[in-house]
Amino acid sequence: MPDIAPLTMPKLGLSMTEGQVAAWHKADGDKITAGEEIADIETPKITTALESPASGTLRRRLVGPGETVSVGALIGVLADPVTPDTEVEAFIEEWRARFAAEKAAEPEAAAPEQERVATPYGPIQVLEAGPAAAPPVVLIHGFGSDYQSFLLLQPLLASRLRTLAVDLPGHGGSTKELPGADPASLAKAVAAAMSARGIQAAHLVGHSLGAAVALALAEQEPARALALTLVSPAGLGPEINGEFIAGFLSARRPRALASVLAMLFADEQAPVGHEMVEAVLRAKRLDGAEAALSAIAAANFPEGRQAHSLRHVLADPARPVNVVWGRHDRIIPASHAAGLPPHVKVTIYEDAGHVAHMEKPDHLARLI
């Protein structure tokens, strides 16, 4: 039955075990093109669009809006419009039986857990996933975030790459003692975490402040950065949304924080769930976190401007560089992607904001 394709509950994040179909954007009988957004999938952390893996007609939706099912469970079926109903039914039955048997036979492998590695700068929290022998990718989050920034991207990369998401000093589960608040100092801690995990060189993926840290690392130790993928990077221009930085620092309650985090997305209806907001609040409550974040904000983004320019690091034509931006970035304007050297591959997503790695994880994964 090659003309029948299953739609299954995706795994959004390494620890996700079940998800809810929040809404269908298509009805039974609609013609679908591969890559089209077909439904919204919701977890307590985030809501994201499910892109159709194939083209065809949506023949059956098996899970209603608001229903929760296991990761990998069948939620719908695509098929050719002429495929008889009986064949579609047979496919569903066979698929479900196989899924149940597989689930029973093979209990879900434990999700990789974050760990703290000792470095000369203090403990640094990392989350490693993917085959140890595969080429390494290091993921560096933006200001105020942590490894969970790569909740959607990391599992996609980990299927073929060794991924190491690193919490910057002052952030997440890492030390709150800063080696220094500028990108160059933070980069030293990232390099130390890489060494602690036996990674000498890697493709560095940085978001926002994390991209500036990746650039600083490439400048300090060029051999460590085999390639760069920079998502809405800091360090390429003077503007930054000071209101976001100040709002993030002062927000202590879920609602206030949720409205600040909404600025990260192109969509005003931010897909950030209760658990994600709570995780950020909890990180901010740790002893020393507020002081560290304030110091980083003051050193990098004083009075709504960026203090460090790292454009010159992109001059080396030998290192492949992707720069990725959302047209609707409300934190750092996409205009900073203009005028980069010709070897830098620039991708602008028309319908994304400051967090293309959360808004367009599938596209971004294909670029890396």
Place this chain on the structure above:
Amino acid sequence: MPKKSFRQAVNEALRQEMERDPSVVVMGEDIAGGMGAPGEDDAWGGPLGVTKGLLAQFGRGRVLDTPISESAFIGAAAGAAATGLRPVADLMFVDFMGVCFDQIFNQAAKFRYMFGGKAKTPMVIRTMYGAGFRAASQHSQCLYPVFTHIPGLKVAIPSSPYEAKGLMIQAIRDDDPVIFFEHKAMYDDEEEVPDEAYTIPFGEANFLREGEDVTIVAIGRMVKFAREAADQLAREKIDCTVLDPRTTSPLDIGSILESVRETGRLVVVDEANPRCNMATDISAQAAEQAFDALKAPIRMVSPPHVPVPFSPALEDEFIPSVEKIGAAVRSVMAAPARRAA
């Protein structure tokens, strides 16, 4: 992140603050064990094991066994706090507080005020509360409304292990006397708790979920029940906000009123006896300040006005349940909309 029990979370908070600040001491009955008698050191770690291990790390100078005399050691803690230490005293069962009323209400609570702001009293009184332990009416009460009534005291009632650690560290660092309530049926509850120290500010309610239909305010152990009820109600398409005030003094009435103005319906769940409890207090404030927003009568879910029964069947019936919370929410949803004047 590691999962920890409520008991471990409180123990870790005490340990980390004792490591950080040498003026923090703990005191109470049986918390060191074996003092002045041929007994085993640290045999119990307090009645339910919360202070276990502190004696070995900090010694008898900072982990003090006390005589069975609450009036003596709570008074000693208040005096120690006024003169430079940060004592954490274990009052064991809140039911016993009657013998140290004066030390708490008239001394510790009043020092700052009576001495023109020149004195501070950074003491914490840890105490167990709540029914469901088959411990009968003298060891099962929820007396937090009594402490909430007294200006000068702060009252924290954590609803989970994460909350317990953050609120305990905040309580120890606070310069006013804090009564810290631990529900005896919650010590084995587990959840992810960071290894690092962190604080949860007093007077900031926690929104556990947000819904448009009904605001459920719940205290302490009742937060878990309210959340479970809200999950069930969501399947009936009744969308609830669940709000945990975290501290009853100070009380974040602002967040409660804000939520009531959005939903127009309020259910307050309180395990304390129903006369003059937190449910009546919160309901009165909502009725006074957000009456115009109410679409239905406020409902309170509390036990009856009787001592906690010793009979297990009656005790189970006494405690507010997920079912009773669900029924209260359904009843406010069914109440007719107000008639236009």
